[in-house]
Amino acid sequence: MEGSSILPVKNISLEYGTNRRSVVSQINRVTPEFGPGVRINTGWAWEMKKTGSIPPGAAIWWQWRFTDEAGRSYVTPRQTIVFEDTRFQWQVEKAASMDIYWHTQDASLIKELMAVLEAKLARVQLDVKIPPERKPRILVYLSSEQVRTAVLFQPEWTGALAFSDYNIILTAVNPGNLEWAKNALPHEITHLLVGEAVFGPFGDMPTWLNEGLARYSEGDLSSFDRAAIDNAAREGRLISVRSLGASFPAGPDQALLAYAQSGSLVTYLIDTYGWPKIRDLLNVFKEGSTYDNALRKVYGFDTAGLEREWRAAIGAR
Numbered sequence: 255m256e257g258s259s260i261l262p263v264k265n266i267s268l269e270y271g272t273n274r275r276s277v278v279s280q281i282n283r284v285t286p287e288f289g290p291g292v293r294i295n296t297g298w299a300w301e302m303k304k305t306g307s308i309p310p311g312a313a314i315w316w317q318w319r320f321t322d323e324a325g326r327s328y329v330t331p332r333q334t335i336v337f338e339d340t341r342f343q344w345q346v347e348k349a350a351s352m353d354i355y356w357h358t359q360d361a362s363l364i365k366e367l368m369a370v371l372e373a374k375l376a377r378v379q380l381d382v383k384i385p386p387e388r389k390p391r392i393l394v395y396l397s398s399e400q401v402r403t404a405v406l407f408q409p410e411w412t413g414a415l416a417f418s419d420y421n422i423i424l425t426a427v428n429p430g431n432l433e434w435a436k437n438a439l440p441h442e443i444t445h446l447l448v449g450e451a452v453f454g455p456f457g458d459m460p461t462w463l464n465e466g467l468a469r470y471s472e473g474d475l476s477s478f479d480r481a482a483i484d485n486a487a488r489e490g491r492l493i494s495v496r497s498l499g500a501s502f503p504a505g506p507d508q509a510l511l512a513y514a515q516s517g518s519l520v521t522y523l524i525d526t527y528g529w530p531k532i533r534d535l536l537n538v539f540k541e542g543s544t545y546d547n548a549l550r551k552v553y554g555f556d557t558a559g560l561e562r563e564w565r566a567a568i569g570a571r
């Protein structure tokens with residue numbers, strides 16, 4: 255930053271932040287060094303190795319504030335820049351509910367992926383109003399290695415990195431995993447939409463509802479999921495809806511069952527009572543509620559009541 259003032263400058267601070275969604279406004283403030291006098295030349299570099307990385311695609315804003323010796327304060331206009339992964343030349347494909355950024359891919363693969371994403375997300379009628387600066391961005395890389403190295407300190411690789419506070423998803427898509435991506439991306443994008451729908455100081459909601467909605471976006475319950483539920487029902491080891499409100503079991507078989515049951519529960523609620531009630535339910539969670547009270551308010555039954563209805567509907571005792 256370069257500037258001049260009539261009186262010597264006493265204080266300079268740089269205020270900056272990102273488009274990260276947050277309940278309280280987050281402004282970072284640093285006070286870089288500067289020489290005495292009326293002409294100043296200073297700067298500051300954000301070392302993400304110290305603060306942790308923000309995801310590529312996030313927007314950064316900043317403004318300078320300075321005070322002269324007479325106590326007068328000045329603020330420069332706020333500027334923004336997108337934090338980009340400059341290793342690649344990005345192209346963008348825009349749709350109503352998301353923008354897809356990609357590089358080096360076959361354009362037909364992206365078109366195919368986009369068409370599937372739009373069709374699947376059309377199933378999810380949450381009608382969330384997302385501010386334009388947080389419109390979901392999907393960064394499609396070629397390989398998982400490219401994703402891993404896009405963000406600092408990424409210990410674990412799970413196929414896609416979702417930065418829900420920014421509505422940014424980093425993923426690798428290639429002909430070898432396209433079919434996986436056609437389910438994984440609508441699932442992750444639905445989590446972003448649900449996150450926006452309940453965003454606020456409260457917003458706690460049962461895991462089965464969040465995961466069930468994400469699973470619903472993938473399409474009708476698979477025969478695989480159905481079989482898992484049927485077998486568990488027959489053997490008397492369905493997971494209780496109350497347990498599904500907390501974090502999911504870690505074991506692969508139980509986790510699979512937890513996702514399948516969540517998908518089935520949400521499908522039951524949508525098919526029986528419709529989307530308006532789902533939207534009402536999310537609104538109640540946004541305002542803050544226990545799980546039982548929220549269900550009672552919207553559907554007239556609590557968690558146990560939902561479990562009874564759902565078990566009857568799928569023919570389980």
Ligand SMILES: [Zn+2]
Nearest residue numbers: 441445465468
């Ligand atoms: Zn999920």
